[in-house]
Amino acid sequence: MVIDVYDILQSKEDKATVPIYYEARLAKIDLKPEERPKIDPNFDEVTEDAEATVKESLRRKWAQLEAMVGTDKRIALVAEDLVKHWEARYDAMESQ
Numbered sequence: 339m340v341i342d343v344y345d346i347l348q349s350k351e352d353k354a355t356v357p358i359y360y361e362a363r364l365a366k367i368d369l370k371p372e373e374r375p376k377i378d379p380n381f382d383e384v385t386e387d388a389e390a391t392v393k394e395s396l397r398r399k400w401a402q403l404e405a406m407v408g409t410d411k412r413i414a415l416v417a418e419d420l421v422k423h424w425e426a427r428y429d430a431m432e433s434q
Contacts, residue, residue, distance in 0.1 A: 361423075363420075
């Protein structure tokens with residue numbers, strides 16, 4: 339039995355919650371082709387009996403995993419972007 343529902347939309351309308359904005363930030367991965375097999379050396383073995391379309395679908399899923407790969411270069415780029423973004427936002431808030 340639900341007595342009352344107070345969702346985020348109503349909270350924003352009541353000005354109890356400020357609007358939440360999300361800015362997507364991307365850091366490209368510089369993964370050399372010879373490093374790709376290191377992600378999962380058993381991929382070909384595990385998928386050897388799979389149909390080509392299934393195998394390609396799995397490869398796309400692994401490509402999504404690459405977006406989370408934490409190479410030192412990528413982490414440095416993410417950190418640099420985060421600091422620059424925060425400093426710019428802070429400067430904008432300070433000037434108001």
